[in-house]
Every structure is written in structure tokens, then in C-alpha cells.
Amino acid sequence: MRLSVLLFAYYRELVPAPSVELEVRTGATVREAIARLREMPGWEGLPEEPTVAVNREYSRPDQELHAGDELALIPPVAGG
């Protein structure tokens, strides 16, 4: 199944790309999706367990994903 992945701030410059489409097995978890991303050339610098939002809500590593989900990799925040 296909997911879209958004990158922000420090992560976006690390890769560097603002977004990418990712193909994972049906029923894959957030942790698996991140592992797939880290296998891509240039993505090794991503943390093993970054904070991830799924469809604009904070997620857990074992959360199951669905086709079309929007993942966002959230670097340490610095608002305010």
C-alpha cells in the first residue's frame, strides 16, 4: 500500500526533500515505515524512532497504517 510522507525543518534538509511517496506492506506499522525510509539512500541520518504524526495526530511506533495515510516526521519542536 502507498503512503505519503512529509518532512519538516531539520529533517527536510537532512534528506533533502519536502515529501515522498512510500510503498509498504498492507498492515505495516509506523516503525516499519520508518525502517523502510531509513533504507533509502541519503535517509540514514533519520533517527530510528522519530516522532511521527499520522493524519495530523501524534502516533505510536506500533500503530498500524492504512493505504493513503499521511505520515509526517516531526523533528524536536521549537514553537512559542
Added chain:
Amino acid sequence: MKATGDRTKAPTGDPDPCSVSARITEEPIQTDRLLDLGSRADGALLLFVGRVRDHNDGRSVARLRYEAYAEMAERELEAILREAADRCQVTRIEAVHRTGELEIGEASVAIAVASPHRAAAFEASRYVIEEIKKRLPVWKREAYADGSDAWVRAASDGPPR
């Protein structure tokens, strides 16, 4: 963009009437407009404004750029305001966070709380700013006086996992 939640169409005197308004914007924050918040029943109106300061970690800062995951940030900000409303006896909370390029002294965030009594307003405002620092998907890049720039690495532990 604007996310407005109105839990209260209830008449005055309802024990839990609080409405919240959360906004992420590229436009300058008009802090004076927030001073109209609340009603005649609110004896307290508290306005917190966070501004861009000219130094950080011993370096001289020339300006800042805030980047947000705007769609999520607005939703998360509204969730924070609702939590503050649930914890504190306040009537209305409005919060705005700015994005884009900001000069020294410009408002980056503003939180207005109206309440019948001051203690609840202080409590709610403090809760909102602390949660913004922990959870709002917003990042800042500092441009320094020496011409270099860098993403600010937050001191917070980040959102709950």
C-alpha cells in the same frame, strides 16, 4: 486558517461555558485586537505575548523564521486550548502562532484568556504556552548577526509517546 470551536451556545450562568479559537498565521499578530476578548462577566483578561528576542544561547540573533506543519499545528493548538478550558474555569481562550520571517520584537505567539477570576486565567495561560513548547509542530530557524543560521534544537522532551 482558523479553527474555531464553540462548546458554549449556552446562556450566561452555564457552569462550563468556554469557547476557544486557535490560529496559525503568516500575518503579523494584532495583539490589541485580543484585548476585546470575553464579556462583562469576565473580571480578568490576561494577554501573553511571546516576542522574538535579540539573543539566544549567548549568540546575537538578527531575525527568525518559523516553519509549521500548519494543518496539524492548528488542530493541535485547538486541542491544547480545549484541555486548558477543561482544567480551568475560564470563559474564552484565543491563541495565535505566527509563521514565516519575523524581525526582533515581533510577536511570535499570543494567548488571550478571559475569565471571571484571575487565578484561572493565569493557570490556563501558563498551561497553553507550556504545551505549545512541548507539542506544537512548529520549528524556528535563527539567523545570527554574523550571517550564519541554524535550526533551534528544542530543550523540551517533545510530545507524549
